[in-house]
Amino acid sequence: MRSGVGRAGRPRREATMIRLSAITPSGPVQLGNYLGAIRRWAAEGTDEDVYFISDLHAMTSSHNPTRLRALTREQLAVLIAAGVDPRSVSVQSDLVRELGALTWVLECTCTYGEAARMIQFKEKSAGRSSVRLSLLTYPVLMAADILLQGAHEVPVGDDQAQHVELARVLARRFNGTYGEVFVMPKSVIPPTAARVRDLADPSRKMAKTAKDAAGTVFVLDSPDLVRRKIKRAVTDDIGIVQYAPETQPGVANLLEILAACTAKDPDEIAASLSGYAELKETAAEAVVEELRDVRERTQALLDDPAELDRVRAHGAERSLERCRHRLDAALRMSGLG
Structure with missing residues (x-):
């Protein structure tokens, strides 16, 4: 990886090295999110990095549509306000058609056993007589997030590393079956960040979704x-x-x-x-x-919805430009279109 200088004199990676990170609007942005990730994204991100609000991932359990929409806008505003490059920020659902198409192709590449052995699915479905199908399939959607943007690196904790490995498996299988389309991503351990615990119960992490x-x-x-x-x-x-x-x-x-x-x-x-x-x-x-x-x-930003909408639309347009050719190739090479 070659060094250089990015915006505001920041060190930057090779221009072709894309790093992808996301935050899910399951609750309002809290101090741990900011100190542990968002502040670092603003300080260390490059022009090629991808940051997105994963609102589709927030739908794997019961949710309120109005609240989801409001939390998505809030998280977008926080990222921009914190200094993350607006050109690198988008909302996942703004690419819902592209992601939906690629997710289907990848689901046709994935086996039931591969999806069912994901640790998070096992933990969240354990002891429950009924869970949403999306809880089983969302790792494939996550693979589509990664592969559609051509990400080389995905900083994740231990709980998500298995999902990035599934993206690698599906990329390898698709490329080997139909032809080279996808970059082979890898999970990377994020730089050591602040460990923010719940103020009322320091045995657990501070969380967006804490009941209290x-x-x-x-x-x-x-x-x-x-x-x-x-x-x-x-x-x-x-x-x-x-x-x-x-x-x-x-x-x-x-x-x-x-x-x-x-x-x-x-x-x-x-x-x-x-x-x-x-x-x-x-x-x-x-x-x-x-x-x-x-x-x-x-x-x-929240008080100026027109400006926030403008930023969001620009981010969506840039994400589409980055991924459109890759989706077209995946659809064509798998026999569609």
Whole structure:
């Protein structure tokens, strides 16, 4: 991989190296999403990268259409407000016809056994008498997301690596059967990012879909609400500010959040604080300042629907330009058209 300089003087990868990442609108964007992924996309992304809101993936379980549409727009606005290149951002459903066509071709390339052995399907369907068919087939849709855009790399955690491997299997099988059409993607481990835990229960990750929002800081929370949530964060009765994730997970979570916002070491921060009250107050103010500009820019975009629609349409057009020839080739070589 050759180095160069991208927009704003950022290091960039070889122009032909495409990296694809997505975020699902299952709930409002929260602090963990921002510190762990979105902020990195804005800082490290290249002109060739693909970032999309995977609203089709949010339909594998019961959902409210109006809420899904609103969350999709919110996530699009957050990505743009955070500094992700608008030309690299799109909404998955804006390519629903193209994705639908390729998903069908790939489903005709995939076996039932390959889909049914996906770990997430096994876990989410276990003990349930009825699940949506999309829960079984959405890894094939994910393969279509990846292959349609010609992605070389897909940064994923362990829970999604198996799905990228399925995309590789299907690409290899299609290319070997009908002819070379698809790039062979590979999963890559994302750079180490902030590990943001739930403020009310630091044994679990902060999540968009948590039933109790008391432990989740959302990007669009008001500064006062952010302060209240962090000041109510669970700590312990030890009473010592030290970075000890195993024995003091609540304190460690606040230190890691503070470290992510200030680019300092958690141990260094701990040594400078006298008690839990100061830790919470310092962390709260750091988060408020970290999110302030993003929250304000996001709200401005949401208040200007015409501009957001323009950005969305432009992103969709660029995605279509990137993938149209690949879909045409896949359809033609598999005997369609």
